[in-house]
Amino acid sequence: MIGRQVWGTVATPPEEENTQHRPCLVPLLLAATACGGDDSGTSTSSSGKKLDKVTLTLNWYPYGEHAPFYYGKQQKIFEKHGIDLDIRAGQGSQKTVQATGAGQTDFGWADTPAVLSGVDAGVKVKSLGVFLQTTPSSVQFFESQNIKSPADLKGRTIAGTAGDALSKTFPIFLEKNGLSESDVKVQNTDPAGKIAAVISGKTDGLLGYASDQGPTMQNKAKKPVS
Template sequence: MHARRLLTGLVPLALVAATATACGDDEKTSVSDSGKRLDKVTLTLNWYPYGEHAPFYYGKKQKIFEEHGIDLEIRAGQGSQKTVQATGAGRTDFGWADTPAVLAGVDQGVKVKSLGVFLQTTPASVQSFAAEGIAAPDDLKGRTVAGTAGDALTKTFPIFLEKNGMDVSDVEIQNTDPAGKIAAVISGKTDGLLGYASDQGPTMRSKAKKDVSYLRFSEHGLNFYSNGLIAGAKTLRGRGDLAERMTQAVSEAWAAAEKKPGPAVAAMEGASGQLPPKDVLSEQFRTTLTLLHTDATKGKVPGANTEADWKQTIDVFAEAGMVKNPKSVTEYWDSVKGIEG
């Protein structure tokens, strides 16, 4: 009798456990219109949506992610550093972040790895109105440039100057909040800004109705990896082959968007209340497409990396002081779950 009561008492608990498991599964999965079971996946961007992010929206619209069993939710970010931290803490399944922030995060113990850098030529640049006549590094002597203390651009700028025979004292850096750099140039408070060619420049041109010129670091002796796909330990270890499927889907989305940039940008409609105008989005994405490869990865699919390019990037940021204890490439890049070229 006691055994029967015990068994009877266990039945509701088993049902509760089964129900809880089912609810947990429902929270992590959805069903497509065709009846396919999909994994719900969150991707947090490096910033509010701008032209660079078109492939994610295009891939979603073209059901590329769905083909890989993924129901993708794209979230706005508030800077690569915060995205790295959120990804490492498991608050988002995947992140889209600048490689310097990934290196610094790992250096500080954040459990996150890159699954592949997609912007392999840095968009880092000095941007100014063409009328300023800043066409070569030497033209920066005696100028004032807006920069943000501690970020990758400001940390690598001295290396850029050194590679071009200059000293950091040749240029005055005016410490400026990231959101205020464009206004500083437009108002004439600075002669230029440190920014990304795929981001601020097109916006500055659109707002001021003036041509913008760029001194790209990559064209003057200094290149390093920029934005890519990242995942935290929880995603890498706990959700089967999700990381491989996500990486493959992102690569295919970028390849598809590269072939059809117009429709890719159009897919961003309604992505954010802060979305730049369409002409700015288009210019941002056109510039982004010039950043997809290094000499070592030309001809390979988007997101295919090499150990040598990773090593070069690590060395640059060790020199810049953003990486105190440089580690082996495998500590930053999960090539097993990444893209095979």
């Protein structure tokens, strides 16, 4: 199973009053940003408090899974702990891993396969924990496509995005279900265009997360999604 993996960052508790994890988690953020030695990585809050500037790059464009970060920023929980958090949209877990390893972002939020692949390739990143224990990764399509099993994907065209975690795991999924990569055409599509590709009929389905693209696609098209 693929768990959402996070390295170099931590999720903010959903309630400011919940301080159970702060003693160990918040110092991790501060330790990662307090090594500059000058004021170039700092800012000042409206109350005059000095803050450490911290960048967090997501695995994808913002969706529900990222709510704790935005909630923490909105409620000034990060600011309370001396952090000026800049949340950036991502373009796939692999790119986020690479950006983190290259020092282009302080922290990243990515899927386990992308982290493991990056570490295997020599990218200098460290995982701090797992947010999701089971994966929302899935092949999503309208029920009218009549896809009932993995075998029904043969000959289909599926929208995918190069650089995201599913591009690594989908070939393994096919192999485990008796299919080859040549049996299914994966059409490289930018993150924002995958849903449109399915709705317009350019592809039969998409590779995405059941907690994200599926409900959005169903809401836009007013058709049931499997």
